[in-house]
Amino acid sequence: QKITISGGLYKPRSPKNPGAFDFRNYLASQGAYAGLKGEKIVNLGTEPFWGWWKLRKRIINSFNQGLGTPEGLVLSSMVLGRKSVDLPLEQRDLFINVGLAHVLSASGFHVALLLGIILRITRNLSPKQQLIIGVIILLFYAGLTGVQPSICRAVLMGFAILIGQTVQRKIRILGSLLLAATLLLLWQPLWIWNLGFQFSFLSTFGLIVTMPTLIKRLDWIPPAIATVMAVPIAATIWVLPLSLYTFKLLAPYSIPTNIITAPLITIISLGGMISATIALISPTLGSLAVKILYYPIHFLIKLLVFIVNLPGSSYAVGQISLGVMLGIYVILVLIWLNQWWQSYWKLGLSLILGLIIIPITYHNLTLVQVTILAAKPHPVVVIQERGNVSLINLGDKKTIKYNVLPFLTQQGINNINAILVFNSDNIQDWRELNPHVNVANFFHIFGKNQPNSQKISAEKTLGLGSTSMELLTRQPLLVKFQTNDQSWLWITDKINKYQSAKKLFNLQSLVLLFSGKSLSLNTLIELKPKVAITNSYFVPKKVRQELEKRKIELYWTRQDGAIQWQPKQGFQRTLITGEKNNVY
Structure with a gap:
């Protein structure tokens, strides 16, 4: 059945958050490089007699x-x-x-x-x-x-x-x-x-190429059972490197x-x-x-x-490089073709494990990174500091499933030290969707108490390694966190009229994260941040001009995608400039 639809073409974009489904690459693999936003069905056509x-x-x-x-x-x-x-x-x-x-x-x-x-x-x-x-x-x-x-x-x-x-x-x-x-x-x-x-x-x-050798090595058990065992082992040996590279998960x-x-x-x-x-x-x-x-x-x-x-039914290994994957296949081919490598296959296995484990371990033990994931209505902050991982906010089920979990998988995160959520209901959503990532402590600001979760009071500081988080006020919601000498302040409403926020105005090296309806110019002038990150629906032109005048960098997650910060690399956007306008 052929259907005629009229509409406008658009350019598929990369995902806003690292690890999320890449619709643009998926379409490219199918030979499609543009999408159609349908506006009207012109002709339904006739249903074929057979198909x-x-x-x-x-x-x-x-x-x-x-x-x-x-x-x-x-x-x-x-x-x-x-x-x-x-x-x-x-x-x-x-x-x-x-x-x-x-x-x-x-x-x-x-x-x-x-x-x-x-x-x-x-x-x-x-x-x-x-x-x-x-x-x-x-x-x-x-x-x-x-x-x-x-x-x-x-x-x-x-x-x-x-x-x-x-x-x-x-x-x-x-x-x-x-x-x-x-x-x-x-x-x-x-x-x-x-x-x-x-x-x-x-x-x-x-x-x-591998199953016959495995069956020979399993000659001590009945042939039928040996075959049943050899089939998944032989297939897994050759599929696993590509699976780890693609899905970043080990079962x-x-x-x-x-x-x-x-x-x-x-x-x-x-x-x-x-x-x-x-x-x-x-x-x-x-x-x-x-x-x-x-x-x-x-x-x-x-x-x-x-x-x-x-x-342990699922383990996130993180992103392995293309070079590592190809190196693993080179070793597998050598074991298949070369008699010396066949005799020392255990050495080959050790090299493969080293290629996977060493880069991942080094990455986790040295990485200092803060990621602001683009989400609605509030972003999700993931703090990684030399093996310690903390999250601020989780969002609803949709945010957890399609933004948070894919990012954690891409980063190879299987253990989280603490999660601070705005609403305790999100903790139950997390447990329903993800039973595999181990969370040591939950903290919540609003809502009913949940198992293994503690309600935090205003001006209480949570120490997580060298990272600290503090709830400054509930109304408006102000959360301050600091990592690697970088101060961050999360605001969900205008604060210039609140006397309780006066002490914020002298913070040094401040990164302002604002997730209210509209970024306030008065807030920016009072706080004098070096960097402003907003999740707002709208950033007024006057605000953008004032930021440029004061040499304050502005990042807008709804347009730039997730924002990542590292001490040496500074701030980086997920979406490149050319992707922001996706209309032909």
Whole structure:
């Protein structure tokens, strides 16, 4: 169905906060460099008589009718891939956080399972007949899943296996993988930046070159169990460096989880494919057939919830550099190809761990940084000082999920010394969204008492290493904090008429952070800051001119994005000047 929409083009911007989702890069990876702000639907077009989406909808509706939610949507994702299904974020993140993201993506596992079913059913037919039937079914499955890069790679390799069986020649699996990757990139060059393509290629490469060696080393256990154990280990070895570079998270339980859940996932996927076939013929029969999978899927979800809530189930490693990632892959290739490195693989493992751990440890122990994250209605301040981390304000659930947590992950922060929140309700929001980052102390200014949280009174100073925070007044809300000889004052309202704020006027090296409705010129004149940072909706022209006249630097988070300060580098904006105007 083709829809005609009129509107205005805009230039996608980088995220305002470090670590947040980069919509501009995502669109660029899809070959899109402009967005359309729709204003009017000109023509809805006519709905086509046939389409792959109709078949997908038929299967999804049948599964939902038979299983309900979320079980029906989870099974639909396991059979068709999550890009074809509107899977709730809670369920998607659950599988990702335990290292089972591939289960919700149409991938080589699904094609291998489907190919095994085809060869089993057609075992009494000639190889040529098997080839024709196999090619037709694999092409149909590729169309049904939306022609995703990972499924296309697997289908091409499936073709190679069927052709090899027909001509009775042994297929070089590694050669077929490289050929499949080359053909796909010639067809869709931009797929080289597609994470699905990259992970699919690397995991398959790991199964080809590493799994046989692992199975030999596991010869002391039954072959079937050895294979189940070797598959996730081999795939993880080659996927992990790219995963750490991209997501900055380590799931320590991912390999055990893959081993434990492998039989259950195989049964569910197999049953899902059979039920999907029935649903294409009769949705009613499909919904009845799929009911047998309810308890296995329900048990799988409960098991993953248990695993994700275990201590240490997720660990933020922070941003590793491209050079470190490439260095790790160089060592892995040497271990694969060079006999000397194969003999001293433990040395290679030590070098890999050193490449990851040493830079991260040095960074955390030497970094002194204050980050003002852009958020509404008030920004979030993250203070990092040589391993000690403190936060002022958290914001609502949306701010925590899409701004605070991604930044903490990017910085490799797993422990926080203290969080000072304006409203104690935000503490409960934090605990619901993030059970993994350990917080030693919570402090709140307004609201009811929460477990492990202390209400602070005016003029009380909190000492956190060499960083100090003090609540000066509640009305207006004034918070002062100091780190590395730099004084900061956070104001949420005009203060020039308050006698209680007179002592602020002589602060030295003052950075003023203002998050009220509009930046007050009188406040600036009285406080005489060196730097002013505001989260206000509007900064009057008169104020900007006065700041420029007095040589006071102005940073506006709504326009400049997050602001970061370090003792040597000074203040830096997240958004570059050219990105502030995003209209063509």
